[in-house]
Amino acid sequence: QQGSNMADSRVxxxxxxxxTTSSRVILFSAAGELVCSHQVxxxxxxxxxxxxxxxxxxxxAKVHECMEGAVKAAxxxxxxxxxxxxxxITNQRETTVVWDKTTGKPLxxxxxxxxxxxxxxxAKLSGSPPDIQRFRPKCGLPISTYFSGTKLKWLxxxxxxxxxxxxxxxxxxGTIDTWLLWNLSGGVNGGVHLTDVxxxxxxxxxxxxxxxxxxxxxxxxxxxxxxxxxxxxxxxIFGHVAEGSLKGVAIASMLGDQHAACVGQGVRNAGDAKNxxxxxxxMLMSTGTTxxxxxxxxxxxxxxxxxxxxxxxxxLEGTVAIAGAAVQWLRDNLDMIAxxxxxxxxxxxxxxxxxxxxxxxxxxxFAPHWRTDARGLLIGLTSFTNKGHLVRAVLExxxxxxxxxxxxxxxxxxxxxxxxxxxxxxxxxxxxxxxQADIINAPVVVPSMADVTALGAALAAGLAVxxxxxxxxxxxxxxxxxxxxxxxxxxxxxxxxxxxxKWDDAVQRTFNWETS
Numbered sequence: 001q002q003g004s005n006m007a008d009s010r011v012x013x014x015x016x017x018x019x020t021t022s023s024r025v026i027l028f029s030a031a032g033e034l035v036c037s038h039q040v041x042x043x044x045x046x047x048x049x050x051x052x053x054x055x056x057x058x059x060x061a062k063v064h065e066c067m068e069g070a071v072k073a074a075x076x077x078x079x080x081x082x083x084x085x086x087x088x089i090t091n092q093r094e095t096t097v098v099w100d101k102t103t104g105k106p107l108x109x110x111x112x113x114x115x116x117x118x119x120x121x122x123a124k125l126s127g128s129p130p131d132i133q134r135f136r137p138k139c140g141l142p143i144s145t146y147f148s149g150t151k152l153k154w155l156x157x158x159x160x161x162x163x164x165x166x167x168x169x170x171x172x173x174g175t176i177d178t179w180l181l182w183n184l185s186g187g188v189n190g191g192v193h194l195t196d197v198x199x200x201x202x203x204x205x206x207x208x209x210x211x212x213x214x215x216x217x218x219x220x221x222x223x224x225x226x227x228x229x230x231x232x233x234x235x236x237i238f239g240h241v242a243e244g245s246l247k248g249v250a251i252a253s254m255l256g257d258q259h260a261a262c263v264g265q266g267v268r269n270a271g272d273a274k275n276x277x278x279x280x281x282x283m284l285m286s287t288g289t290t291x292x293x294x295x296x297x298x299x300x301x302x303x304x305x306x307x308x309x310x311x312x313x314x315x316l317e318g319t320v321a322i323a324g325a326a327v328q329w330l331r332d333n334l335d336m337i338a339x340x341x342x343x344x345x346x347x348x349x350x351x352x353x354x355x356x357x358x359x360x361x362x363x364x365x366f367a368p369h370w371r372t373d374a375r376g377l378l379i380g381l382t383s384f385t386n387k388g389h390l391v392r393a394v395l396e397x398x399x400x401x402x403x404x405x406x407x408x409x410x411x412x413x414x415x416x417x418x419x420x421x422x423x424x425x426x427x428x429x430x431x432x433x434x435x436q437a438d439i440i441n442a443p444v445v446v447p448s449m450a451d452v453t454a455l456g457a458a459l460a461a462g463l464a465v466x467x468x469x470x471x472x473x474x475x476x477x478x479x480x481x482x483x484x485x486x487x488x489x490x491x492x493x494x495x496x497x498x499x500x501x502k503w504d505d506a507v508q509r510t511f512n513w514e515t516s
Contacts, residue, residue, distance in 0.1 A: 012079060013462045014070065014087040014246070015454035016063055018176050019257065020095075020112065020279040021328070023062040025070040026454040027084065030467050032478045034449060036077060038069030045109060050116035050363065053109035056097045059176070060183050064244065071245040081245050086465035088253035088457030090260035091176040092279075093202045096151040098162050098227075099179070100170045104188045107161040107171065110179075111151040114279075114321060114363050118150040119372050119514075121157075125150070125220070132370065135217055140201070140208045140291060140300030142370050145363070146319070148175055149204035153221045166224060173227045175199045177254045184251060185239030192239040195229040197302045197312065198259040206231065208291055208300060211312065233305040234259065235460040253460035257453050258282040258317065259304050261423055263460055264452030266479050267303065267315075271415045275406075276453065277426035279328075280366075281320035281398060283405050285413060292316055296408035297368025306463060306471050316412055318367040318405030322360035323398045324426055329362075330394055336387055344429045347395050350388035355380040357506040358393040360401075365510065368408035374510040380502075398426065399436040400503045406440055419443040419486075423452040430487075437487040441496060448484035 011030045017023070024039035040062045045053040071081050094113035099106045111117070125143050126132050132142040141147055152173055155162045165171035174182065177199050182191035200206040200213075205223065207214040211231060218225050232238065235253045255263065258276055262284055265274040270288035275281065284303060291300050291314040303315035327343050330336045337343050359365075361374040378393070410416055419442055426432050427446045437444045449455070459474050468474040489496075 010083055011467055012074065012084045013458040013467065014084050014249070015457040015461070016067070016087060016089045016180065017257070017454040017457065018059060018063060018089070018091045018180060020092045020114075023059060023066050024454070025063070025066040026451055026458070027070050027074050028455060028458045030462060030477065032455060032459065034451060035079065036070060036073035038066045038073060040065055048117075052112040052115045054095065054112055056099070056106040056110050056179055059110070060180065063180060068245055084246060084249055085467055086250050086252035086461035087241065087246065088255070088260070088461035089177050089180055089251060090255050090257050090453055090457035091180070091199070093175060093199060093256040093258070094146060094148050094151070095176050096148045096155070096173070097176065097179040098152070098155055098165075098171060098173050100165050101172045102170050102188065104183070107165055108155055108159050110176070111155070113146060114325070115151065116145050116363050116372070118145045118154045121150045121154050122372060135204060136293070136300075138207050138214055138217060139204050141204050143204070144366075144370060145372060146366060147202055147204040149217070149221050149223065152203075152223055156222060166227070169226070171227050172229075174229050175202065177256070178229045181238055181251060181254065184241050186242040189242070193229045194232050194238050196232055196234045196254040197305050198234055198256040199254065200231045201302050202256060208302060208314075211302070211305075233308045233310065235306045235310070235464040236308050237464055250461075250465055252464035253457055255304060255457055255460060258284055259302070260456035260460070261453040262286070262303050262315065263456030264454070264478055265421050265423060265447075265456075266475050268475055271413070273409075273417050274421045274423065275402060277323050277398065277422065277424035277432075279323065279325045281323035281402055281405075283318045283402065283409060284315040285409055285415070285417070287314050287316055287413065289313060292412065294412045296411045297370055298409055298412050299367065304460070306460060310471070316409055318409055320398075320401040320405060321363045321366045323401070324424070325362070326358075326360040326394045326397060330391060336391060340425070341428070343391055343395060344431045346388055347392035347431055350386070350392055353380075353393040353396060354385055354389040355382070356385055356389045356393040357502055358390070358397045359506050359510050360394070360397050361510045364514075365507070367405050369507070371511055373512050373514045375513040377506055377510045379506050379509065395429065395432050396435055398432060399439045400500075402436060403439045403500070417442065419445050421445050421447075423447060423450055425450065433487045434490070437489045438491045438496065439499070441489045444487040446484045446486070
């Protein structure tokens with residue numbers, strides 16, 4: 001139970017990290033050291049091509065299981081549950097849940113951020129001629145299938161149970177943070193209906209300047225404002241756990257997963273940046289306390305607001321839909337690998353991709369292209385191509401997509417990112433990290449602890465409950481993490497340029513495929 005000199009060494013902070021493929025609860029010491037964790041996967045539901053759903057009740061049950069599992073693991077290490085001072089929630093963003101506040105039951109499966117069913121909704125909202133940027137001055141986002149507002153509109157337009165609940169005044173909407181908070185704080189017995197600025201910013205319904213729901217955008221999407229949760233900061237006491245081993249513990253932070261990773265990575269000053277490799281790939285760069293409008297396909301978003309009276313820190317974000325999900329596709333759909341970890345070994349069987357390029361436009365392409373008409377492409381195949389080449393091309397696609405985002409972000413900010421701080425599951429893959437350094441021609445810095453998203457949520461909760469006396473002290477507690485390793489480019493400029501030219505050509509070939 002080693003602690004920091006600044007904070008009580010007998011204190012634990014918990015993070016609920018609810019992701020696209022799994023839920024986990026991680027307990028940290030006040031010094032930011034990982035004490036123990038418990039993780040469980042949940043079911044991916046694919047009703048139609050391009051549709052992705054989750055069962056909100058299954059997610060809730062898995063979170064409860066992880067909470068109890070983490071407490072048990074802590075007790076086995078000599079900690080007691082009453083040392084847990086606060087809980088932070090960090091979550092997959094944009095995934096949309098609607099439920100009945102009198103029964104607590106979902107009115108439909110959660111529509112996941114990757115889901116493409118709202119393509120027609122997007123086309124109608126974009127107008128004629130189409131203008132996907134018409135809401136950007138207010139919400140910082142293009143009109144896209146990605147964001148919660150279009151998913152909620154689809155539910156209102158197509159699901160009778162939702163329509164009936166709206167008429168009865170019993171319908172509640174929330175992203176995953178709100179769904180978990182409402183249930184953990186009591187559900188039908190007094191659960192609180194709140195969200196934070198980072199999650200609200202991903203709905204296309206929040207004005208990023210006022211940090212309030214925008215009546216004009218809600219009206220354009222036909223969304224009644226009384227279904228929306230109240231927006232709060234990212235670090236304050238939202239409620240308390242109503243039952244279980246953590247009954248009475250304050251739920252004291254809520255941050256979308258990428259924003260929590262910024263806190264965990266210590267993104268504090270304008271120009272600081274991080275890239276998270278998860279199901280998708282997410283790069284955020286702080287622009288300080290002023291929102292910066294993107295001209296190059298980036299999103300303008302709150303990075304975090306660490307307290308009700310704290311300043312809002314903004315960021316530019318580049319979002320790639322398919323990163324780790326492509327490795328999962330190799331495993332689950334094609335049976336090419338038995339585990340994600342095996343992908344590196346298989347890819348290393350060959351020295352390169354043999355001229356094969358893979359563009360994982362399964363859900364169209366997000367930043368910086370924003371093309372819903374794009375679809376996945378595998379090109380450059382010959383009779384020489386084998387499994388190693390295909391797996392390596394899939395891994396390299398993540399690095400190429402990151403380069404596209406980094407290039408656009410540098411144009412918007414006029415800042416050259418000297419090194420790229422990274423986190424997430426794929427950072428364990430040394431081949432991917434080396435390829436990333438080769439492609440962007442900049443050092444890639446991997447922390448010794450990859451769980452910085454959960455760390456960020458725990459740190460923010462610690463700030464809200466007074467474990468840390470200031471944001472500076474909170475960031476200092478998280479900064480003790482030693483650098484794990486740094487990868488530097490090992491290829492020539494000529495090779496880099498040739499590979500990027502082929503990649504850019506492959507991306508262009510994915511456009512205009514889905515025309516229905």
